[in-house]
Amino acid sequence: xxxxxxxxxxxxxxxxxxxxxxxxxxxxxxxxxxxxxxxxxxxxxxxxxxxxxxxxxxxxxxxxxxxxxxxxxxxxxxxxxxxxxxxxxxxxxxxxxxxxxxxxxxxxxxxxxxxxxxxxxxxxxxxxxxxxxxxxxxxxxxxxxxxxxxxxxxxxxxxxxxxxxxxxxxxxxxxxxxxxxxxxxxxxxxxxxxxxxxxxxxxxxxxxxxxxxxxxxxxxxxxxxxxxxxxxxxxxxxxxxxxxxxxxxxxxxxxxxxxxxxxxxxxxxxxxxxxxxxxxxxxxxxxxxxxxxxxxxxxxxxxxxxxxxxxxxxxxxxxxxxxxxxxxxxxxxxx
Ligand code: 1CP
Numbered sequence: 001x002x003x004x005x006x007x008x009x010x011x012x013x014x015x016x017x018x019x020x021x022x023x024x025x026x027x028x029x030x031x032x033x034x035x036x037x038x039x040x041x042x043x044x045x046x047x048x049x050x051x052x053x054x055x056x057x058x059x060x061x062x063x064x065x066x067x068x069x070x071x072x073x074x075x076x077x078x079x080x081x082x083x084x085x086x087x088x089x090x091x092x093x094x095x096x097x098x099x100x101x102x103x104x105x106x107x108x109x110x111x112x113x114x115x116x117x118x119x120x121x122x123x124x125x126x127x128x129x130x131x132x133x134x135x136x137x138x139x140x141x142x143x144x145x146x147x148x149x150x151x152x153x154x155x156x157x158x159x160x161x162x163x164x165x166x167x168x169x170x171x172x173x174x175x176x177x178x179x180x181x182x183x184x185x186x187x188x189x190x191x192x193x194x195x196x197x198x199x200x201x202x203x204x205x206x207x208x209x210x211x212x213x214x215x216x217x218x219x220x221x222x223x224x225x226x227x228x229x230x231x232x233x234x235x236x237x238x239x240x241x242x243x244x245x246x247x248x249x250x251x252x253x254x255x256x257x258x259x260x261x262x263x264x265x266x267x268x269x270x271x272x273x274x275x276x277x278x279x280x281x282x283x284x285x286x287x288x289x290x291x292x293x294x295x296x297x298x299x300x301x302x303x304x305x306x307x308x309x310x311x312x313x314x315x316x317x318x319x320x321x322x323x324x325x326x327x328x329x330x331x332x333x334x335x
Contacts, residue, residue, distance in 0.1 A: 002133040003065045004195060004309065008232045008255050008275050013307045018332050019066040019135070020325070021257075021278070022315030023058040028322060030057050041086040042078055045071050051120035056127060061322065062329050066133040066195070067124060069188070071117050073139025073199055076177075076184060077148050079113040080105050097149045099168060103176055110180055111187055118191040125192030136193030138184055140200035140237075141177040141218040145170070158205050174218055182225045189231055196226055197234045197257070203247075204239015204259075211243060216250045223253045234277055238314065245270045260313030264302035276303055278311030285324045286317065292324065293331050300335055 001010075003017035025031055031054055038044040045051060054070040074092055078084045080102060083095035125134055139147075146152050149168060151159045163170065185196050203215045219235055226233040234255035237247050241261060248256055248271050258267060258279035267276060284295040299310070310332045316325065 002131055002194070004133040004135075005232060007307045007309055008195065008234070011275065011307045013305060015307075016310070016333060017065040018310040018329055019064050019068065019133075020058075020312055020316050021068070023062075023064060023068060023325075024054050024070045025316065026318035027316055027320040027325075028057055028061070030061075041072070042075070042084055045075055046116040048116045048119035048123055051117070052123040052127070055120070055124045058325075059128065059132070062326055064132075064329065066135050067128055068135040068137065068197070069117070069121055069124060069193065071120070071137070073137065073144060073201075074147060075114060075117060076139060076144055076181065079110045079184075080180065082148060092147055094147055094150060097168075099173065102173065105176075105180070107180070107183055111183060114184065114187065118187050121188055121191035121193050133195050134193050135195045135197055136185070136188035137197040137199060138181045138222075140198050140203070140215070140222070140235075141174045141181065142206065142214045143200050143202045144177060145173065145214075146202045146205070152202070152205075156205065158202075170214070174214070178218055178221050181222060185222070185226065185231065186229065189229070195232050195234065197236060198222060198253075200235070200237045202239075203237040204241070206240075211240070212246075212250070215240070216247055219247070219253070220251045223251050226254075234275075234309075236278075242266075242270075248272075248274050255309065257311065258313055262313075264299055268302055268306070275307045275309065277309035279313045280311075282312045282314050282317050282320070285320045285328065289324070289327060292328060296328060296331055297335070300332065 003015050006012040006015040007017055034050055051070045055067050058064055059067050074084045077094055085093045087093055128134055151162045153159050200215055206215055223233055232254050234257055235251055235253040236257035238259045244262060255275040255277050257277045260281035264279055279299050280295055284292050
């Protein structure tokens with residue numbers, strides 16, 4: 001059994017396990033080389049051979065305990081018929097959302113379009129040591145919706161006028177998304193993934209009055225599906241501050257990833273009956289080695305008596321020095 005499953009499923013508090021969000025990506029020269037030869041990001045995600053190779057790059061380099069499949073949360077809107085483009089230094093851009101066409105999408109076509117992702121998972125599983133987990137992931141419905149109907153004004157603001165347009169029935173869209181996301185989860189597990197992480201990266205932009213309907217309830221429905229299918233799951237409701245407590249109570253996932261805003265000591269008191277993952281600010285890897293190791297110590301100490309998976313409070317930044325990543329892993333394993 002992998003160390004990640006020992007912690008997440010068996011709640012083994014003595015076991016150590018480390019992986020990083022965005023471990024396969026832009027801070028690695030070997031990734032940048034492949035990326036420079038593949039200008040279309042979606043095409044790269046649909047290239048099973050290369051996706052699998054990229055997934056294994058950080059495992060070869062650092063011998064991490066788990067691999068996370070190289071793909072993107074926006075592969076879901078892509079498979080649901082929207083065109084997805086990544087504009088350099090601007091982030092993703094999706095073609096106009098058409099409610100009718102979206103609601104009409106069929107399961108078979110959706111799974112067919114994502115087949116290369118499942119092939120990449122199969123291939124990776126064959127080349128990954130038995131004692132390592134292969135993590136697959138989805139974007140949570142709210143976070144996907146933010147991109148799909150293009151409602152983010154800037155880094156920290158939602159265009160609520162657009163969200164409340166009469167021709168967009170949000171609940172109907174969320175329900176359809178949940179259904180397709182559960183299919184995507186099941187397909188990834190059937191292909192060989194053994195853990196699912198659910199990224200709700202924009203949960204922190206939801207106001208108090210709708211966070212339950214748009215974040216807690218959709219995440220809860222997906223976690224319920226995972227539990228029914230015995231799929232170990234980790235939720236990441238980024239930016240929701242003390243509402244982590246409500247989230248944990250209502251959604252009740254196997255694991256919860258902390259963001260870097262939340263105090264680990266608060267977490268220890270307030271989040272019960274859940275495995276804790278991550279928390280360390282990825283920016284700390286850009287500071288001095290001393291600061292980085294002090295930062296890591298805070299998390300290692302806070303969670304030494306409970307099941308804890310070492311990771312970050314968001315993805316590794318593109319400017320991170322890979323040698324720093326190596327140091328951090330060594331430090332965690334030796335402490
Ligand atoms: O080279 C490039 O320009 C592409 C950069 C890149 C990479 C390497 C993007 C574009 N996505 C990815 C891969 C990716 N995305 C992974 C791979 C596996 C790994 O973690 O190693 C994962 C898990 C994701 C998940 C993802 N994509 C999230 C959730 C996590 C998070 O960061 O909050 C989100 C929000 C996205 C959307 C996305 N994909 C890429 C960009 C630039 C964005 C937008 C982010 C934003 O709007 O800030």
